Amino acid sequence: MNIYALVKRTFDTEERIAVSNGKIVEDGAEFIINPYDEYAIEEAIQVRDEHGGEVTVITIGDEEAEKQLRTALAMGADKAVLINTEDDLDEMDEFTAAKIIAEYLKDKNADLILAGNVAIDGGSGQVGPRVAELLGINYVTTITNLEIEGTSVKIIRDVEGDSETIETSLPLLVTAQQGLNEPRYPSLPGIMKAKKKPLDELELDDLDLDEDDVEAKTETIEIYLPPQKAAGRVLEGDLSHQVKELVDLLNKEAKVL
Amino acid sequence: MSKKVVVLGEAREGALRNVSFEAIAAAKTVAGGGEIVGLLFGDAVQSLGEEMIKHGADRVITVEHPHLKHYTSDGFGQAFMAVYDQEKPDAIVFGHTALGKDLSPKIASKLASGLISDVTAIDGEGDDAVFIRPIFSGKAFEKVKNKDGLLFITVRPNNIEPLAKDDSRSGDVSSVSVDITNLRSVISEVVRKSTEGVDLSEAKVVIAGGRGVKSAEGFAPLEELANLLGGAVGASRGACDADYCDYSLQIGQTGKVVTPDLYIAAGISGAIQHMAGMSNSKVIVAINKDPEANIFKVADYGIVGDLFEVIPMMIEEIKKVKTN
Numbered sequence: 001m002n003i004y005a006l007v008k009r010t011f012d013t014e015e016r017i018a019v020s021n022g023k024i025v026e027d028g029a030e031f032i033i034n035p036y037d038e039y040a041i042e043e044a045i046q047v048r049d050e051h052g053g054e055v056t057v058i059t060i061g062d063e064e065a066e067k068q069l070r071t072a073l074a075m076g077a078d079k080a081v082l083i084n085t086e087d088d089l090d091e092m093d094e095f096t097a098a099k100i101i102a103e104y105l106k107d108k109n110a111d112l113i114l115a116g117n118v119a120i121d122g123g124s125g126q127v128g129p130r131v132a133e134l135l136g137i138n139y140v141t142t143i144t145n146l147e148i149e150g151t152s153v154k155i156i157r158d159v160e161g162d163s164e165t166i167e168t169s170l171p172l173l174v175t176a177q178q179g180l181n182e183p184r185y186p187s188l189p190g191i192m193k194a195k196k197k198p199l200d201e202l203e204l205d206d207l208d209l210d211e212d213d214v215e216a217k218t219e220t221i222e223i224y225l226p227p228q229k230a231a232g233r234v235l236e237g238d239l240s241h242q243v244k245e246l247v248d249l250l251n252k253e254a255k256v257l
Numbered sequence: 258m259s260k261k262v263v264v265l266g267e268a269r270e271g272a273l274r275n276v277s278f279e280a281i282a283a284a285k286t287v288a289g290g291g292e293i294v295g296l297l298f299g300d301a302v303q304s305l306g307e308e309m310i311k312h313g314a315d316r317v318i319t320v321e322h323p324h325l326k327h328y329t330s331d332g333f334g335q336a337f338m339a340v341y342d343q344e345k346p347d348a349i350v351f352g353h354t355a356l357g358k359d360l361s362p363k364i365a366s367k368l369a370s371g372l373i374s375d376v377t378a379i380d381g382e383g384d385d386a387v388f389i390r391p392i393f394s395g396k397a398f399e400k401v402k403n404k405d406g407l408l409f410i411t412v413r414p415n416n417i418e419p420l421a422k423d424d425s426r427s428g429d430v431s432s433v434s435v436d437i438t439n440l441r442s443v444i445s446e447v448v449r450k451s452t453e454g455v456d457l458s459e460a461k462v463v464i465a466g467g468r469g470v471k472s473a474e475g476f477a478p479l480e481e482l483a484n485l486l487g488g489a490v491g492a493s494r495g496a497c498d499a500d501y502c503d504y505s506l507q508i509g510q511t512g513k514v515v516t517p518d519l520y521i522a523a524g525i526s527g528a529i530q531h532m533a534g535m536s537n538s539k540v541i542v543a544i545n546k547d548p549e550a551n552i553f554k555v556a557d558y559g560i561v562g563d564l565f566e567v568i569p570m571m572i573e574e575i576k577k578v579k580t581n
């Protein structure tokens with residue numbers, strides 16, 4: 001089976017975030033594989049181990065993203081592709097990202113494409129379904145279980161806490177929800193092997209794309225931190241007094257009762 | 258320039274979700290006086306059209322088909338494109354719900370348009386409108402502008418104030434017949450776990466419990482408090498994983514995103530993935546034994562203490578206030 005996983009390098013949002021000159025400060029920040037993409041990679045590996053074939057991980061980013069691709073290879077992916085847009089693009093949006101990925105995939109005859117359901121930094125959840133639509137294949141989002149038999153696929157998806165069982169077929173794009181699996185940690189031998197696995201680097205030119213073809217449709221004009229809340233009031237005194245004060249505050253100051 | 262805006266309404270258990278009305282309000286803000294056209298897709302939705310008009314839509318178009326009883330991206334995509342081709346709108350507004358999140362990127366991709374997802378506020382109006390959305394799990398915000406062409410946004414439930422309902426408004430509710438064919442996904446089973454009563458993602462008051470609640474029975478005082486305040490009970494992943502409650506109560510990046518007027522977090526430590534689902538709440542109260550718990554950083558009011566002591570006392574105190 002020809003399997004692809006879409007992987008985004010993201011800022012670890014568990015870290016403190018600072019903004020300077022309208023941009024997120026990246027110096028010294030921790031970068032990780034988007035957690036929902038780890039589920040996608042893990043599932044891709046499990047499907048390959050059961051049905052045979054090959055797993056290719058794809059990312060759009062700059063050279064720094066090689067690290068996350070190597071991690072995916074160490075987990076067990078077979079090949080990696082870095083589409084490096086650093087020299088070509090100053091800005092991009094979800095349209096841009098999807099268009100580039102779909103252009104790369106259009107002649108690859110993918111049977112199964114896995115993505116995360118959302119990136120924890122950009123948070124739009126658009127890229128997976130957009131790619132599927134551009135490729136003309138079906139997609140199912142926020143999946144928590146995947147079973148494949150021949151070209152038939154049975155999926156359980158999470159819909160705001162309800163669960164839907166879906167029957168469909170390959171080729172297919174799915175987006176991973178937490179609960180799909182437990183992503184493995186790269187093993188030491190895995191990390192050694194990953195160093196020798198193929199990692200291709202492409203630019204827009206190699207995909208026959210111009211900057212104009214992928215020009216963003218939306219524009220970020222400002223990034224800012226939420227206004228600092230007046231430091232929360234941790235109440236004091238004996239407990240029954242605190243509760244009285246809290247209820248009084250909720251009633252009179254916050255007016256939410 | 259005024260814009261014609263289409264708004265996709267969404268029904269749940271036979272009634273429109275509030276987010277549909279909030280989407281109409283957002284549409285008004287960007288329309289610059291243009292026409293607002295509500296859309297309803299389903300197997301029997303004609304009767305809901307009037308509600309959209311009373312909340313600000315100028316007219317409503319419905320597409321009814323047995324294949325639209327359950328949402329599928331193919332079915333709803335076909336219905337939407339048929340209406341789109343007929344109406345040629347300048348802007349589209351959906352709710353950022355499970356349905357909206359699943360369908361909007363497909364449509365945006367078909368129309369080669371931008372899509373500004375999960376909008377929580379709009380600055381300015383008409384052509385000058387700028388859209389605010391949370392990024393980095395809610396730790397930062399961005400202001401986004403549409404460049405040229407079709408404007409397409411999804412709005413996060415409970416953030417944009419709906420217009421006051423006006424029973425005197427009237428408008429045309431018409432239907433378009435669309436041949437819904439070739440559905441590639443078949444839904445063979447739906448297990449509804451969401452509880453009846455107040456819809457968690459639209460509740461004005463949410464009482465959420467975490468691993469600190471310690472058992473399924475431990476949720477009882479939280480339920481009592483929620484009932485007293487006309488709110489809903491939510492939970493952290495920690496509480497769901499420990500089987501104290503169902504995953505349908507989960508709030509956060511993986512679960513529901515809520516923006517109530519009052520959010521009470523009891524026995525929840527405040528992991529970033531949890532906060533991504535509630536940090537926009539208007540007033541946050543934290544009850545936690547650990548004074549160092551992260552949740553106090555986003556709380557407006559905090560009590561360091563045992564939730565099993567604090568919640569029953571709150572219930573008594575609120576009852577007193579309510580009877581006065």
Ligand SMILES: Cc1cc2nc3c(=O)[nH]c(=O)nc-3n(C[C@H](O)[C@H](O)[C@H](O)COP(=O)(O)OP(=O)(O)OC[C@H]3O[C@@H](n4cnc5c(N)ncnc54)[C@H](O)[C@@H]3O)c2cc1C
Pocket residue numbers: 006007008009034036037040058059060061085089090091092093094095097114115116117118119120121122123124125126127128220223392399
């Ligand atoms: C504030 C801000 C500023 C930005 N500025 C720039 C910029 O100047 N230059 C720039 O290059 N980018 C920039 N980006 C990133 C770019 O806008 C996003 O990568 C893109 O729009 C994807 O949107 P998303 O993050 O919402 O992903 P989502 O749609 O939420 O991602 C869903 C899934 O799609 C896949 N996916 C998403 N992005 C990628 C990717 N890059 N490669 C492979 N798979 C992917 C993953 O599987 C992911 O889980 C910026 C992002 C933000 C939030």
Ligand SMILES: Cc1cc2nc3c(=O)[nH]c(=O)nc-3n(C[C@H](O)[C@H](O)[C@H](O)COP(=O)(O)OP(=O)(O)OC[C@H]3O[C@@H](n4cnc5c(N)ncnc54)[C@H](O)[C@@H]3O)c2cc1C
Pocket residue numbers: 035036178466467468469470492493494495496507508509510511512513523524525526527528529530531534544545546547550562563564565
């Ligand atoms: C990809 C990913 C997605 C995730 N998505 C989500 C999500 O959507 N939602 C979510 O919630 N989590 C999510 N998580 C999990 C998250 O990281 C935390 O593990 C989880 O939120 C912790 O739940 P908790 O606060 O209930 O438990 P804990 O962190 O164990 O905290 C329990 C708290 O209860 C307090 N406590 C104990 N007893 C009492 C008492 N008697 N009275 C008062 N306080 C008491 C303790 O001091 C402690 O602070 C996600 C994780 C990952 C990796």
